[in-house]
Amino acid sequence: MTLTPNQLDPLDNPRMREVIDSTISEFGDQNGALMVILNHLQERIGFITKPMQAYVAEKLNVPVSKVHGVVSFYSFFTTEPRGKHLVKFCIGTACYVGGASQLIDKAKQVLGIEPGQTTSDGLITLEVCRCVGACSQAPVVVIDEVNHGRVRPSQFARILTEVQKSEVAP
Amino acid sequence: MAYYRSTVLVSMDPVCIDKGALDVKEQLIKELAKHNLSEEVQVLDIPRVGDPETEGPDFLVYPEGSHYIQLTPATVGPIVMEHFIKGRELQQYKAQMRDVTDEELGEPKDKEIRIILENIGKIDPRNIEDYIAVDGYQALAKVLGEMTPEAVIQTILDSKLRGRGGAGFPTGMKWKFARQAPDTPKYMVCNADEGDPGAFMNRKVLEGDPHSVLEGMTIGAYAVGANQGYIYCRAEYPIAVSTLNIAIKQAREYGLLGKDILGSGFDFDIEVRMGAGAFVCGEETALLASIEGNRGEPRVRPPFPASKGLWGKPTNINNVETYANVPKIILRGLEWYTSMGSEKSKGTKTFALAGDVANTGLIEVPLGTTLREIIYDIGGGIKEGKAFKAVQTGGPMGGCLPASNLDLPVDYETLGAAGSIMGSGGMIVMDEDTCMVDIARFFMEFTQDESCGKCVPCRVGTRRILEILERICAGKGVPEDIPLLRQLCSEIIQDSLCGLGQGAPNPVISTMKHFMDEYEAHIYEKRCPAKVCRSLITFDILPEKCTGCTVCARNCPVSAITGERKQTHVINTEICIRCGICKQVCNFDAVVIK
Numbered sequence: 001m002t003l004t005p006n007q008l009d010p011l012d013n014p015r016m017r018e019v020i021d022s023t024i025s026e027f028g029d030q031n032g033a034l035m036v037i038l039n040h041l042q043e044r045i046g047f048i049t050k051p052m053q054a055y056v057a058e059k060l061n062v063p064v065s066k067v068h069g070v071v072s073f074y075s076f077f078t079t080e081p082r083g084k085h086l087v088k089f090c091i092g093t094a095c096y097v098g099g100a101s102q103l104i105d106k107a108k109q110v111l112g113i114e115p116g117q118t119t120s121d122g123l124i125t126l127e128v129c130r131c132v133g134a135c136s137q138a139p140v141v142v143i144d145e146v147n148h149g150r151v152r153p154s155q156f157a158r159i160l161t162e163v164q165k166s167e168v169a170p
Numbered sequence: 171m172a173y174y175r176s177t178v179l180v181s182m183d184p185v186c187i188d189k190g191a192l193d194v195k196e197q198l199i200k201e202l203a204k205h206n207l208s209e210e211v212q213v214l215d216i217p218r219v220g221d222p223e224t225e226g227p228d229f230l231v232y233p234e235g236s237h238y239i240q241l242t243p244a245t246v247g248p249i250v251m252e253h254f255i256k257g258r259e260l261q262q263y264k265a266q267m268r269d270v271t272d273e274e275l276g277e278p279k280d281k282e283i284r285i286i287l288e289n290i291g292k293i294d295p296r297n298i299e300d301y302i303a304v305d306g307y308q309a310l311a312k313v314l315g316e317m318t319p320e321a322v323i324q325t326i327l328d329s330k331l332r333g334r335g336g337a338g339f340p341t342g343m344k345w346k347f348a349r350q351a352p353d354t355p356k357y358m359v360c361n362a363d364e365g366d367p368g369a370f371m372n373r374k375v376l377e378g379d380p381h382s383v384l385e386g387m388t389i390g391a392y393a394v395g396a397n398q399g400y401i402y403c404r405a406e407y408p409i410a411v412s413t414l415n416i417a418i419k420q421a422r423e424y425g426l427l428g429k430d431i432l433g434s435g436f437d438f439d440i441e442v443r444m445g446a447g448a449f450v451c452g453e454e455t456a457l458l459a460s461i462e463g464n465r466g467e468p469r470v471r472p473p474f475p476a477s478k479g480l481w482g483k484p485t486n487i488n489n490v491e492t493y494a495n496v497p498k499i500i501l502r503g504l505e506w507y508t509s510m511g512s513e514k515s516k517g518t519k520t521f522a523l524a525g526d527v528a529n530t531g532l533i534e535v536p537l538g539t540t541l542r543e544i545i546y547d548i549g550g551g552i553k554e555g556k557a558f559k560a561v562q563t564g565g566p567m568g569g570c571l572p573a574s575n576l577d578l579p580v581d582y583e584t585l586g587a588a589g590s591i592m593g594s595g596g597m598i599v600m601d602e603d604t605c606m607v608d609i610a611r612f613f614m615e616f617t618q619d620e621s622c623g624k625c626v627p628c629r630v631g632t633r634r635i636l637e638i639l640e641r642i643c644a645g646k647g648v649p650e651d652i653p654l655l656r657q658l659c660s661e662i663i664q665d666s667l668c669g670l671g672q673g674a675p676n677p678v679i680s681t682m683k684h685f686m687d688e689y690e691a692h693i694y695e696k697r698c699p700a701k702v703c704r705s706l707i708t709f710d711i712l713p714e715k716c717t718g719c720t721v722c723a724r725n726c727p728v729s730a731i732t733g734e735r736k737q738t739h740v741i742n743t744e745i746c747i748r749c750g751i752c753k754q755v756c757n758f759d760a761v762v763i764k
């Protein structure tokens with residue numbers, strides 16, 4: 001349910017606002033609620049903007065600085081929307097030894113962006129991550145939560161094109 | 171304390187009720203009363219056991235694990251007679267074990283002993299009755315029915331079980347400290363953060379046999395005196411999280427978690443909490459801070475979690491695999507358990523074999539098995555007939571061991587003395603084409619990135635080491651870099667607060683110790699012996715081998731290769747970024763590194 005970059009803040013979108021409110025009321029009473037809520041917001045909304053952080057702080061009655069501190073500490077939390085599809089390269093040890101950097105070179109060539117960036121059409125975001133626990137299939141690329149193992153640079157361009165094409169077809 | 175010898179769990183699925191489950195239950199109660207078994211055998215309703223469509227009405231007898239299916243009031247009499255009076259299962263009404271296969275885990279090889287991985291791929295992790303059928307939750311029944319908390323702790327102490335999360339601290343000792351802590355409430359925490367890149371043993375256990383972890387935690391909670399547990403699982407493992415949540419729900423339905431477990435008066439429940447992509451949260455004090463909803467920064471120990479942990483209360487924290495050992499020890503006994511392993515390290519250990527070894531995947535061996543046995547006898551040796559160079563154990567805080575160490579037995583002390591650590595079980599095998607300076611650089615990049623930044627030596631020191639290693643890999647290293655690296659390493663070890671900083675220099679120290687020749691080749695000769703470091707190599711195409719198939723040109727990410735179809739291709743070294751893709755895709759071995 002990720003937003004594209006030019007949309008309003010999720011707080012100003014009634015449907016998103018409802019998701020945010022229900023997430024806070026669902027988990028707000030737990031011990032250590034802040035992490036649980038942020039994890040769910042990241043999953044349900046796709047990112048956690050500054051205004052959202054302030055909103056959570058207010059609802060949980062904690063300082064904004066604390067929420068901001070937690071969001072910035074963990075690499076899973078992002079403050080900006082990602083592209084519609086997320087392509088993550090595992091650069092854990094097994095994948096590094098298995099040739100992950102060549103796949104990244106290939107993706108740069110095909111998409112013209114670096115890890116951490118999103119294509120200008122908002123379709124694909126490239127990211128790197130550390131070990132997704134599928135090391136025996138190194139190198140691993142995670143595309144929208146699905147692990148692709150033993151990816152060769154020569155196949156990889158095709159995989160990326162398939163992701164792009166899946167958008168054109170209804 | 172009411173204690174039932176057995177519990178019959180009757181499925182109350184609407185489909186089963188339609189097919190007469192209520193009559194079956196009524197008949198069951200009558201038959202048990204008739205044989206004076208009402209005090210010994212308890213009858214409970216649960217939402218579902220097997221598949222209601224094909225197996226209902228059905229019930230499961232716990233702890234025996236017998237699943238009787240397609241029942242009618244008429245079949246209940248013979249089952250009670252045979253099962254409870256004569257003590258044998260009535261095969262004709264029993265469900266057959268389902269066959270579930272697992273691709274990531276092959277058949278056990280010679281020299282392997284599978285205890286932790288035993289059930290994986292054999293039982294359906296989303297069906298508690300599968301686990302019960304393989305003696306699951308029997309250890310818990312034994313503990314709650316027959317053992318005092320002190321006796322449980324003594325058993326774990328005598329088993330010499332040591333923490334499988336890396337440091338190898340005796341588990342029984344940890345439980346004893348938590349039990350002795352005067353403050354309440356107490357908490358039981360499971361470390362399922364498995365952050366070491368190259369390790370996935372815990373994931374496999376959580377996804378394939380989640381109840382073994384829940385059972386071990388519950389036994390530990392009883393021993394320690396805790397009533398609430400948390401499993402902290404890394405966010406990269408969504409399937410493990412959902413499998414765990416299903417397992418917890420089912421265990422609650424079966425009365426194996428929650429209030430008054432098995433009528434013993436003992437309450438314990440478990441919640442899963444997710445991490446959010448910070449490696450340092452595997453460190454126990456950082457993990458607890460994260461569960462509390464804070465930044466996952468480690469804090470000084472003591473106080474240890476056993477006296478001041480979650481929300482300042484006594485907390486026991488163990489790794490996934492540590493807990494999974496517990497039910498087996500209780501059920502099969504000390505003699506069996508301590509017959510495996512080496513003098514100081516008993517039992518087995520799982521490893522994730524990865525890298526340039528022929529058979530990658532999960533294995534489980536008795537502690538004390540040698541590296542050679544693991545890599546050659548089980549792992550099948552090095553891929554593509556290449557030569558072994560090093561094996562990396564212990565993750566980013568571990569070290570690289572050379573061929574001369576291959577006959578070392580794998581246990582906590584020996585690996586530690588050799589300059590590596592056991593760690594959680596990642597084992598990455600590297601062949602002759604691996605540059606050890608580049609590997610050291612890789613690990614330093616990792617720790618530098620994952621340092622929480624609280625301590626200056628860890629934050630700044632790892633960055634300085636990384637800069638030096640990058641410089642050496644780029645062919646700009648100077649002789650003074652070696653003593654400088656040594657000095658930085660010892661400063662970081664001395665002045666860092668947590669295990670991340672204290673262990674961060676290990677990959678550098680161990681590669682300098684065993685592979686100094688490679689450092690020297692980079693520094694003095696501006697040469698990368700393994701032909702990996704991009705600044706020190708060039709790619710070339712051998713005209714006599716090139717067929718002009720164009721595959722390299724099409725795959726080059728920077729279009730550095732030119733040539734007509736069926737003509738020899740040429741690499742423009744000015745444009746070439748030395749990624750090596752051309753070498754990988756060429757079917758004729760025409761691309762060479764110089």
Ligand SMILES: Cc1cc2nc3c(=O)[nH]c(=O)nc-3n(C[C@H](O)[C@H](O)[C@H](O)COP(=O)(O)O)c2cc1C
Pocket residue numbers: 332333334335336337338339341361362363364365366449450451452453454455487488489490492594668669670
């Ligand atoms: C940087 C760092 C990362 C760690 N990561 C893990 C981990 O992923 N899993 C784990 O079980 N222990 C990890 N540990 C060890 C824990 O701090 C702790 O020793 C362990 O959870 C204790 O459980 P055990 O006694 O059962 O091994 C890590 C330690 C450090 C310093």
Ligand code: SF4
Pocket residue numbers: 450467468620621622623624625626628629666667668669670671672
């Ligand atoms: S040693 Fe490093 S990771 Fe550990 S507390 Fe200090 S700065 Fe953080």
Ligand code: FES
Pocket residue numbers: 090091092093094095096130131132133134135136138140367368369
């Ligand atoms: S290192 Fe990539 S999946 Fe483990």
